[in-house]
Amino acid sequence: RWVFAYTTPIVLNDGSKPAFYHFEIPLKAFQDITKVDEGRAYVIDSGGYLVADSSHVYNQSLNSAAFGQSPKDFFPSISTISTSPEFNEDIRNMLASNNSTNIGHVTYSGDGELHYIVFKRLPMFDWILAYEKPYSLMMSGNYNLDNLAVTLFVISLGVIAGGLIAIYVLSDRITRPIIDFARKCRNQDVSNLQRINPIGKDKEINQVIYAFNDMMERVNAIEKQKEEFASMVTHELKSPLTPIIGWCQTLKNPKLIGQLNSKQLNAVDVIQRNAKRLLQLVGDILDVQKLDLNRMKFDSQSVDVDELLNYMYNNLQNVMDQKNIKQINSTKEQLTIRSDRNRIEQVLNNLILNAVDFVPSEGGKIEYGAQSKGDEVIFYVKDNGPGISPEKQKKLFHKFYQIDTSVTRKHGGSGLGLAISKGIIESLGGKIWIESELGRGASFYFTIPKDRTKTTMSEKVIDIKETAK
Template sequence: MSIRKRLILSNIAMILIPVISLFLIEIVIGYILFVAFQGNMDEVNVNSFMQIRFTAIGGVLILTNGLLTYYVSKSIIQPISKLSTAARRISTGDLEYSVKSDKKDELGELSNNFENMRLQLKEAEKAQEAYEKNRQELIAQISHDLKTPLTSIKGYVQGIQDGVANTPEKLEHYTETIYQTANDMNELIDELFLYSKLDLQQEKLQFEEVDLYAFFVDFIEEMSFFLEKKNGKANLSAEKAENYIVHADREKIRRVVLNIIQNSMKYMKEEPQKIQVSLENSENEVVVEIKDNGSGIDEADIPFIFNNFYRTDASRNSETGGSGLGLSIVKKIIQAHGGTVWAKSQLHKGSSIYFTLKKAV
């Protein structure tokens, strides 16, 4: 019952109960006195009757008003007091004090809204803790991935300065290694910059209508040149007559596909290397599958491969380690497009990366 209805009924009861009580008191006392004195009432008896009458009426009024006031005030003051306590505890950082209410009045609704706010603050606090932990891990990982190549560069430069590279061949090897290491650092910094912009939603997407069938025909033609060197090949599986036009940023989707394929190629040791791209239509989106014949991913690693800096290769070597941001960037870009990304894999049987893109209206 709402507080408004409760107050109205309380006021009505404060009027009706005394009136009804007065009526009943008049009847009961009148009957008792009439029977007791057999209808012969002198002035003293009349005065006694009036005193009893007014005393009873006063008692009824006091009792009625007291009980109704106590009931109404209790039903209002207790929830307000609980909300006040909750607000005070939340202000000190204590988010464990629940004010959930099963009452159907305005204060019950207010308490439940306050409870929802408390739960949201609690979730926000957990998210902030996770974000802070992730930030600290990110800084540690960036420090590691930048320090390692810097140490390598310093070592080779020191070798040149000390005359270790005393032949043209050694000097060329040292300078080539320094250049390649510096180039790897530059790529890492570029990926860090892109990842941070995507994470902060500061990377603007240039949406347009993209025909994924034509897009992958061109992309696979480019990829075939590199795969042929390793006796490999790339294929596209799709129905040419189907509609694969999506609303997307062409360059960002190119980055997604390139990152996935580069990640796949690091783990395809046996020849021939095979990349299979498949397109599947649904009512509102296109599902893209990029499958390889690499070494596969352990089932325990699959839920984490899209996390930043996660590597299935614990050695973090330069051959397979990479920056650890490739698939994280893939996830960020696809999410920015309103799509989803996931993976399926079996050890020694290859891996498949899937992502969805919304169809152009």
């Protein structure tokens, strides 16, 4: 079977080379390293063959390759990725380049979709490490370009580690900077990736660091463009919606326009209802963007929790009556907190209206309330719906996640409500979670500090102490 072979002289203190060290690794080790959950990762050798590919199944059994077998008879070529001339030219130029810090990126169309590829030359082996994702995966769900960069780093670190196993044993000088580099990468904030300074004098490790830094700059630039584009699009969508809704209200006022017949009124109602729905979606996208950029503003005021929940009860009664749902405000304490009332109301609305969608049409029940616990107040929303499986609970607070993803799904929504709720609660100093079993309903809980001002001040003190250290 095909293996990766490495040979290096053993050099004594007097400069003599009495022996050589040789080791071999089955290429299956590299195939295991390139396994990814999303996208595609592969390693290209100097001949243009894929020696590892997460999308290809290699025969790794003993005696699977004849002695003297040509690589083209066993390994796929880069043409199996794309026949695009630009793609092949970029890969060939990278293989021929002597610049070990080269980083390339290219796009190509495959299966009717645009793919984005980032690749890096590995100078020790004259190989290329590449990672690609379709744009649909990069621009939706809980994935973004930060995930792409971190994934590529992990794969490149794994490939380098696979090639340096023997050197790890022979020299502690190499293991220390690798561990230091990994530690610095783990401490990175994926929403704001920073450059990493070179470590020691090890050229190979520093080459990876330089590549990582260059890649982060490219990814951060693309992420900024994506954020600016999202901001522009949402603003342009929101601008015409306000006059549309305003004119709908005007059309329904007989004193201003005249009396409309029933069909005309129904048509105006449909326009107004969908315009408000689109306005809500645009608002959700703007909220997500503000939370991602840490730009959402929060007030700090005295909040009467009992009054807030009674307000929610009265405000939602019409919705509950329309769907024959029994709502219960089970708060038994007089509670006052110092926080942002509007944002807490936004979270409660999200959770309660989600429950409205999932409770049964007959005998639906939603219970909500709050109770004191130490320096916090715990809010809860419970329903008697179908419940949520443990597998789906893990992704429930991810952006754009839908419990029911079927074409005929009964429940609408953008999949942003719970992600926004999580961002708001954590920004207010609390936490949010779910407890549920299939067939036994779902219970959402979130905590809010009784005094957000004190929590914020204590966090600042901790930050100052950490900085001083």
